Amino acid sequence: MAAETAYRLERPEKRLTLWYIAIGFAHLAVGILMGFLQGMEHAGINLYDAIPLIKHYYQGLSIHGVFNVLVFTTFFIAGFLTFVTSYGLERPMHSRTLSWITFGVMLVGLLMVDWSLLTNRASVLYTSYAPLKAHPAYYIGLALIVVGTLLLLANMVMTYLGWRRDNPDKRTPLMTFGALTTVIMWGLASVGIVVQFLFLLIPWSLGWTDGVDPLFSRTLFWFSGHPIVYFWLLPAYISWYFLLPRQVGGKLFSEPLARLSFLLFIPLSLPVGFHHQFLDPGVSEGYKAVHALLTFAVFMPSMITAFTVLASIETGGRARGGRGLFGWIRALPWNDPSVTGQLLAMVLYSLGGISGLVNASYNLNLVVHNTLFVPGHFHLTVGTATALTFMAISYWLIPHLRERQLWSRKLALVQTWLWFFGMAFMSRGMSWAGIEGAPRRTALGASTYFLEEWVNPTRLAAIGGVLLTISGTLFFINLILTWVRAPRTTEVPEVPVAVPLQDEPNMPTILDRFKPWVVATVIIVTIAYGPTIFRLVTTPGFQAPGMSPF
């Protein structure tokens, strides 16, 4: 498998990638500011009056959630996957027109979402739990963004099929393989929210129907709502498996296991949504237990990832002269912010995985459900494994695409370490407060029942929040200056494509095909969700008219 290539992205793909990433990061900047306000609020300092447009904690929190995990992730991923598909297959996207239509659809949707959130018409938090009712523009806007991701899926699959026709005997290049796995998984997973938005939320918010059954709506949401976390995570895995080993001077330790763990995410990401609904009356304990078991199963590909990625990095450390049991760690290129950012992201992600197992542990969920323990968990996963990795990717990708040097390598290094310590403090504080019972998504500073036990953990979380805000600020300064001011360079940073340690001439074909995995997904999902969905659809639901109390 040839890793060296002279291929350069053509101009339209480059521009698309840059536009997506710029929009994503612009929203992350606003989202981080909102996060700072939340951390302060929990520690007893209310700053909401100082910020124009933001009327209260819950509006800020809605913006924080939607901008960070829906807008930033989706737009960055749309850009990054376009890049990875085109670069990996060494060809432009199948249809440029479709590419630009996709971008346009997502942008229109985004403007609708931005408007409704910033004008306090959609302060329903990112989960949008009916019967809390937002402005129709919010639901339609979010639906358009989802439609955009499905158009991207279609374009990527067509690009892949074109490549497959021209190269019938080749294995799919690894990074493109990862990108395809990501969007195929998401395409299957999106069925839940597509149905929820088209048939329940949009007609109801427009006044065409009288109400929504809250449990049914919630069940459809979590059908997509858990797999979406793998849609955020898998692009980071693409970098960890298929790019980072090269950045540290090593090779991919095991190609078959890398492929296997990606493919396992297709069937195992979906049938796990009830672990968000363990405490819902109206869903049977039996199916909740099935989803709990399958959540433990989806932990397995992440355990494989832990081994394969670390072993790949170790080959780099040893190639750079590292000796002994741990000497290779010191030998890694810690002066490269793109490497440091991703390695630190992995360290916190390991804790995020473990706290995720706690959440998924059926009756243990009684202790942590809807407490600050949960955001303590997912700020380590999406907030670090995903966000810090995307920042770290930007440290080489933006210079590569803009043909400019990184404005400041030192600032970038400081930024990654600040994010690491900030998140370690904040997550520890939140998890601690959560175990002491502090509810999440609550203006605790203004609450009537703030407990003594929550004082120290919320202060610790606030300190972490301050560090994160500083880190975010440094990132955006560096990003903007790299984008527009940094010196142009003819020595464009290369795309770090890792090659496997061993050639695998006899790799099973099933590890380079998607269809069997899609079929397996349909079967497992039918078993895990079928009876519950059937019961909810066939028994007359409770039509809650809803309200907008914000």
Added chain:
Amino acid sequence: MHIHRYERAWIILSGALMIVFIIAIAISTLALGVEIPGIRNRMAQVATAAPTPDAGWIRELAPDRYEVNLVARAWAFDPHEIRVPVGSTVTFYVHAADILHGFKIMDTTVSMMAIPGQMGETTYTFDKPGEYVFACHEYCGIGHHFMAGKVIVEER
């Protein structure tokens, strides 16, 4: 397909760890009785009037045995103060009258979602005297953080 023997061992150990966790959960659920909400399609046999989302009430069924019909609506619980003697076993029927709410009693294993159209049920024995704060733990609008109450467990 070649798999390094260390990696094979790692995968087997990971799988074994998951199985240990699953056994621990099974024991705590089946043997220790720490249960989560499920489908409720029967009324409690001790109830003399059906628990409905219309109004909250507290009822003493027998010495040390209570039922509470708890209605959550923006932004208060009805009832918001529950007094029982120490050692009492209390069954909570939990309803949401308007939008989603949550019900969590601090320092206990009582926690569940309150969903319009569904009724949650849980039973807990209060063995230690004191004030137990309960709060709504699902966002329900701008007054969410005012939505709380307490169970006062009195000395005999």
